[in-house]
Amino acid sequence: MTQEIQRVSPYFSDPAPANALIDDAGGHFRVHARAYTDQAIFDLEQKQVFSRIWVYMGHESEFGKAGDFKTTHIGLQPVIVSRGEDGQIHVMLNRCVHRGAAVCRELRGNTPHFICPYHAWKYSVDGRLQAISGENDPSGYSASFDKPEGLRKVPRVDHYRGFYFASLNPDVVPLADYLGPTARQLIDRKLAQAPEGKITVQGRPFVAVYKGNWKFQSENIIDGYHFMYTHRSFVQLQAKYGDTTGDFGVHKGGSAAEMSKNRNLGNVTGGVHGHGINQKPVVGYDDFFTGAFAGHFSALRDRYGDEELRWVLGMGAGCIFPTFGLIHNQIRVWRPIGPALTEVTIYPYSLNGAPEEFNQGMLRSHERFYGPAGYGAVDDVEVFALNQQGLSASDDAWLIMERGMEKEKRLDSGEIEGLPSSETVHRAFWRQWRRLMNSN
Ligand code: FES
Ligand SMILES: [Fe+2]
DSSP: OOHHHHHHOTTTTOSSGGGGGEEOGGGOOEEETHHHHOHHHHHHHIIIIITTSOEEEEEGGGOOSTTEEEEEEETTEEEEEEEOTTSOEEEEESOOTTTOOOSOOOSEEEOSEEEOTTTOOEEETTSBEEEOTTTTSTTSOOTTOOOOOBSOBOSEEEEETTEEEEESOTTOOOHHHHHHHHHHHHHHHHHHTSTTSOEEEOSOOEEEEESSOHHHHHHHTTOSSSHHHHTHHHHHHHHHHOOSSGGGTTTOOOSHHHHHHHTTSSEEEEOTTSOEEEEOOOTTGGGGGTSTTHHHHHHHHHHHHHHHHHHHHHEEEEEETTTEEEETTEEEEEEEEETTEEEEEEEEEEETTSOHHHHHHHHHHHHHHHSTTOSSHHHHHHHHHHHHHHHTTOSSOEEEOOTTGGGOEEOTTSOEEEOTTSSHHHHHHHHHHHHHHHOO
């Protein structure tokens, strides 16, 4: 955080800057528009949120062999994630130690080393500085030159069942504790859909940028309230042409009338670290055992039993605080660029051990709803931009997030469970945001 930002931000001198932006007194829950629009709040989030907790980096299937890498971000900070010759996953800042250029400009690939595009300093795939071009030239470096070791390592890297996270904070809580029961259940039930208990990221990701704050996506991916309204054109298509995606589990909702009826099934859970999940027992359970993939589902039933399998197949969506989501057969990652600019990356995946035809069907179904020409994802992105537009209308807008407050219950784990279209998960998100923004 630069001196300049400290000087211009009124929030740096406030020990509890988020208190003014969340009003939960008297059984209400409201969030102020400035939490989404204010540049100083955005800057403070980089320090207080993104630099202190675990941020998702990638899935093990993206780094199958030594030299596999991708570039991504922790908040605004560019990083390289790679599998080294040692077989380990490394995360380092994508910043040359010479004069600061990003040494890697590809989104992903495989390489024996990185060579900085500016003056060609060479780094191993795990970030060690291997060679300085022209090091021994007459105009090179003196004997007292303090040769750097390499790219700056991000201090903590860990994974949960193949999902890799990193943290800039060396003292961050252990990853499994950070995920807690809510986020672990999200990952466990998603992986339980695969006969081998693993997934494989497929193809090239789809990247979109929207003109809105990053927190709109965090809220939306677990929002059980909007579907029938935001995605009304999709619901109307379903009503007219029927359910053409059902066998593959993406938006298997039957007719529009059935979708409407089922919208109150299941629950949402808000985790103690701000994570949220939105799930329900799968609709049309018996049909899974008569269709083309009856053998696949029967094997899962033998393993999990009817009750758990209903929930495994019905695990809808989750947000792992702050910017990582799983929804249907998709990993979704979003990153802040500015208070009103966010990039979303969507990685569809297949289920290891499932029939090839089933996986292909799931991917086609994914494309129909979430792809660049899909029915659904564009609706949400349009709403995020409308959110931002609306919030620019006033500097004193309070957004209402108290749906379902009366009906929620606290679980033994400290998590809070609510009814499917309640804003329980949003409140969990914002409470964690407030804790981080306020604490030292
Ligand atoms: S900035 Fe990388 S080699 Fe000069
Ligand atoms: Fe949506």
